[in-house]
């Protein structure tokens with residue numbers, strides 16, 4: 001087991017700050033701490049979004065509840081919710097007299113979905129220009145508020161946002177504003193600014209050397225600089241450390257399909273070990289090759305993209321329990337009818353083969369899209385491709401529920417429709433275990449016991 005692996009296991013959740021003006025980063029806390037914090041919630045909620053009232057009972061009638069763990073349906077089930085938690089689920093659940101009844105008897109009810117690779121502070125147009133030069137951080141934060149709403153409406157009630165790409169701390173602010181009930185959005189874990197190197201990812205745009213272009217992310221070229229910037233990210237609210245272990249797709253040598261490594265192996269280990277001292281897991285942007293192997297070896301919790309992963313690294317991931325977040329669609333052109341360039345064809349072809357191998361080998365594949373590079377609110381876009389690349393629809397649904405919840409250390413709280421868990425629920429019109437296309441048109445969204453979307 002890696003150093004980072006136990007870091008989120010029992011506790012991955014934050015508490016409310018007890019003294020609002022002195023807001024510090026919410027540390028992960030133990031369950032009794034959470035219970036205490038929740039009991040203080042009502043008194044501290046600022047004006048804005050509604051909150052689930054602790055004793056309010058809601059009953060949802062369904063055509064069926066989707067049990068994602070066993071890939072089965074509980075037909076004609078009722079889900080009873082007290083406050084923000086599920087109290088009971090089943091076909092023989094009695095509806096109390098005082099319950100508010102929501103009739104979804106034409107719908108399949110499933111856990112709220114999770115996108116484990118988003119960038120709410122990025123918009124698809126940013127591929128054409130450097131947003132740092134043209135947009136203020138406050139404007140990008142407002143864009144992120146809109147993105148969060150679109151994500152929630154799409155049925156994604158939890159996201160892991162992995163790098164604000166120059167919108168410094170807007171991800172932290174949005175996470176906290178959602179948690180405080182100021183604006184609607186998914187529950188978030190955030191990675192703040194990703195750690196990269198001079199001349200590497202996001203710092204290699206071909207400007208003349210005398211032009212001092214402001215850079216994305218946190219550049220660090222020495223062990224001391226790595227430690228310093230990593231601690232800064234954690235101080236300022238990072239739930240995750242994101243590490244650029246390889247360069248961009250432009251940096252892939254098509255002859256041997258080897259991506260450009262960024263950090264040396266010792267520096268990758270330093271990132272993982274230093275983050276682990278704070279109980280913070282690491283997500284590594286790594287396409288494959290030596291850098292991806294070194295990142296897995298060092299104990300990162302997840303590999304992002306990974307379209308060039310070889311069998312040796314996939315085997316090591318199985319052995320160490322490393323998650324893979326594949327982001328399958330983002331490497332295709334926006335126009336589905338466009339012909340792929342040789343580079344795109346090589347990358348997407350490899351992605352397909354590696355995905356098939358990873359499914360065969362039993363790598364833990366957590367659903368993640370790279371929304372932001374793709375339009376927000378289209379977070380269900382990867383399901384069809386996962387299925388066409390060899391995953392069963394049921395496994396694709398698990399990937400976006402239980403597996404992603406496990407990645408985020410939140411499996412005790414979300415990921416299944418089960419008594420005791422938070423009431424994060426979405427409804428779709430056909431059975432997602434047979435037809436993942438239905439996940440693109442979610443009819444009902446409840447997060448934390450509050451309804452955000454109704455048929």
Ligand SMILES: [Zn+2]
Nearest residue numbers: 117119162370
């Ligand atoms: Zn990304």
